[in-house]
Amino acid sequence: MKTVRVGAAQGFYGDTIEPAVATAKYGNVDYLSFDCLAELTMSILVKDQKKDESFGYTRDITTSMKALLPYVKEKGIKLLTNAGGVNPLGAQKEIIRVAKELEMDDLKVAVVTGDNIFDQMDSLLSKGVQFDHMETGESISEVQAKLMFANAYLGSMPIVEALKQGADIVVTGRTTDTAQFLAPLIYEYGWSEDDWDRLASGIFMGHLLECSAQSTGGNFSGDWDQIEGMEKIGYPIAEMSDSGDFIITKVEERGGRVSVDTVKEQMLYEIHDPSAYVTPDVTVDLTQVKLEQVGDNRVRVSGVKGNPKPDNLKVVMGYEDGYMGQVLVGYSWPDALKKARKSDEIIRQQISENGLTYDEIQTSYLGYDSIHGPLASEPSEDLNEVYLRMAVRGKTKRDVLQLNRLIPPLFLNGPPSAGGFYGNIPPRQLLGMWATLIPRELVESQVKVIVEEVGTYV
Amino acid sequence: MSKILLRDIAQARSGDKGNTVNIGLFAPSRELYEIFDQQVTAEKVKEHFQELIAGEVIRYEVPTINAYNFILTGALNGGGSRSIRIDSLGKCFGANLLRMEIEVPEDVLKISNQTVNKAGV
Numbered sequence: 303m304k305t306v307r308v309g310a311a312q313g314f315y316g317d318t319i320e321p322a323v324a325t326a327k328y329g330n331v332d333y334l335s336f337d338c339l340a341e342l343t344m345s346i347l348v349k350d351q352k353k354d355e356s357f358g359y360t361r362d363i364t365t366s367m368k369a370l371l372p373y374v375k376e377k378g379i380k381l382l383t384n385a386g387g388v389n390p391l392g393a394q395k396e397i398i399r400v401a402k403e404l405e406m407d408d409l410k411v412a413v414v415t416g417d418n419i420f421d422q423m424d425s426l427l428s429k430g431v432q433f434d435h436m437e438t439g440e441s442i443s444e445v446q447a448k449l450m451f452a453n454a455y456l457g458s459m460p461i462v463e464a465l466k467q468g469a470d471i472v473v474t475g476r477t478t479d480t481a482q483f484l485a486p487l488i489y490e491y492g493w494s495e496d497d498w499d500r501l502a503s504g505i506f507m508g509h510l511l512e513c514s515a516q517s518t519g520g521n522f523s524g525d526w527d528q529i530e531g532m533e534k535i536g537y538p539i540a541e542m543s544d545s546g547d548f549i550i551t552k553v554e555e556r557g558g559r560v561s562v563d564t565v566k567e568q569m570l571y572e573i574h575d576p577s578a579y580v581t582p583d584v585t586v587d588l589t590q591v592k593l594e595q596v597g598d599n600r601v602r603v604s605g606v607k608g609n610p611k612p613d614n615l616k617v618v619m620g621y622e623d624g625y626m627g628q629v630l631v632g633y634s635w636p637d638a639l640k641k642a643r644k645s646d647e648i649i650r651q652q653i654s655e656n657g658l659t660y661d662e663i664q665t666s667y668l669g670y671d672s673i674h675g676p677l678a679s680e681p682s683e684d685l686n687e688v689y690l691r692m693a694v695r696g697k698t699k700r701d702v703l704q705l706n707r708l709i710p711p712l713f714l715n716g717p718p719s720a721g722g723f724y725g726n727i728p729p730r731q732l733l734g735m736w737a738t739l740i741p742r743e744l745v746e747s748q749v750k751v752i753v754e755e756v757g758t759y760v
Numbered sequence: 761m762s763k764i765l766l767r768d769i770a771q772a773r774s775g776d777k778g779n780t781v782n783i784g785l786f787a788p789s790r791e792l793y794e795i796f797d798q799q800v801t802a803e804k805v806k807e808h809f810q811e812l813i814a815g816e817v818i819r820y821e822v823p824t825i826n827a828y829n830f831i832l833t834g835a836l837n838g839g840g841s842r843s844i845r846i847d848s849l850g851k852c853f854g855a856n857l858l859r860m861e862i863e864v865p866e867d868v869l870k871i872s873n874q875t876v877n878k879a880g881v
Binding site: 340437521522524562568575589591664676693694695732 | 771772773775776777778779780782784786808809810811812820822823824825827829831833838839840841842843844845846847849851852854855856858859
């Protein structure tokens with residue numbers, strides 16, 4: 303019986319590529335699928351493209367392609383990635399450049415475009431698309447003037463089309479995290495567009511793989527300290543059957559653990575209603591899913607159900623929403639927390655006396671409550687050290703930079719034994735996210751698949 | 761009845777989507793899953809997180825894996841790229857939920873301890 307083997311390559315922009323190289327080397331996979339785009343990533347890429355318009359894709363594509371392209375040739379593995387971000391054509395160009403540098407030929411690199419609707423906002427609005435916020439119902443007019451990007455989430459179909467055209471590598475922009483994983487199954491098994499249970503199984507497989515080691519023992523809340531080989535953790539591999547049932551495993555050469563406990567934590571990760579996980583390809587129902595340990599580092603997954611795909615695609619837009627300034631300064635025992643609290647009081651008074659206006663001021667104490675906030679319990683003993691961290695939300699970069707100036711004088715003028723000052727932290731632009739819906743035909747009619755061949759490409 | 765922290769018996773993982781956080785909470789046995797049903801309700805989770813969340817909490821049940829999925833809205837100070845918090849992506853909300861204390865009958869705890877140990881948790 304035919305099995306399609308899909309390996310996870312990268313779970314985010316900046317993820318290490320070595321486990322994917324090990325999968326390529328030892329994992330006998332047919333495909334390596336990436337998910338490079340978290341919600342936050344799009345805003346990072348937009349900022350990057352503002353500096354240089356040839357960027358806007360995840361720039362680690364250069365190193366990942368250098369590492370993996372040799373296996374595309376040697377083993378016939380196909381690479382599917384949404385590394386294109388807001389500039390998929392730029393990503394395709396970069397992949398081709400790397401391929402030429404490696405003196406490769408006969409390589410087909412496909413790009414999918416059409417997810418980026420930023421330049422068509424006005425015409426889409428005039429066609430009657432409302433773009434109201436899908437959760438709050440607010441009108442787009444609140445943020446329209448400040449928009450920086452707008453991308454619709456595309457599903458698997460354009461990637462399937464690229465594979466049909468013989469692509470070895472497919473790079474896309476804002477496809478869903480799971481599209482790169484379902485696409486090869488539709489291509490290999492010829493699943494029909496309304497075979498909902500099988501499509502849902504492919505999406506769920508992608509969901510388990512798209513955060514790299516999060517299903518092989520990474521970020522595991524169980525007995526995480528017993529996970530072996532975390533320093534060389536392996537990324538998940540799916541062995542997919544035509545029925546839609548599949549096995550999650552990993553290569554023996556790398557560490558980590560594939561167990562029902564490690565897999566089930568990933569099962570609900572960033573899922574809302576488990577009976578209706580909506581993707582452009584299918585609405586997935588996870589409520590009947592069965593996970594079984596069937597061998598060492600082998601978990602069998604079955605029972606995924608699907609329902610029809612939605613009429614609309616999700617669109618995520620980002621808009622400028624002010625700046626964050628932050629400062630960090632450490633205090634030593636004795637009374638470290640007391641000293642840090644005193645400094646917070648001083649800075650807040652100075653903010654007010656200097657007439658600085660911020661929309662929000664947050665104070666936290668690293669080593670005590672910076673992560674758990676109001677849920678942190680008051681320390682029972684005198685802590686060895688505490689860092690004061692203050693963050694402000696302001697309208698302009700200039701506004702938030704004013705905070706930084708208040709810190710250095712504290713060393714001489716404030717509570718004793720301040721240490722660990724690393725200088726001023728640069729302000730960060732804040733981006734609001736606007737999630738909305740668009741009738742899918744308006745986007746899908748604009749989607750293009752362009753295949754370039756290395757060797758003929760000039 | 762024994763008072764016990766969720767951290768001693770359960771697994772949890774959290775993630776973000778916009779300004780919403782989800783937390784998967786996993787019971788090690790069916791008996792404890794049923795106890796969570798009464799004691800780890802949406803209302804209790806909302807109360808537990810205090811001012812960290814501005815919106816409502818919804819709970820979904822996934823009995824096949826003895827899990828609950830909690831959706832915490834208005835939970836991220838505007839969302840990952842807008843938040844000025846340190847845990848701007850809500851990765852630690854799962855750990856924070858494990859601070860919750862519940863009451864478990866001794867016999868259930870005994871059965872579950874065996875299950876827990878078998879699973880290596």
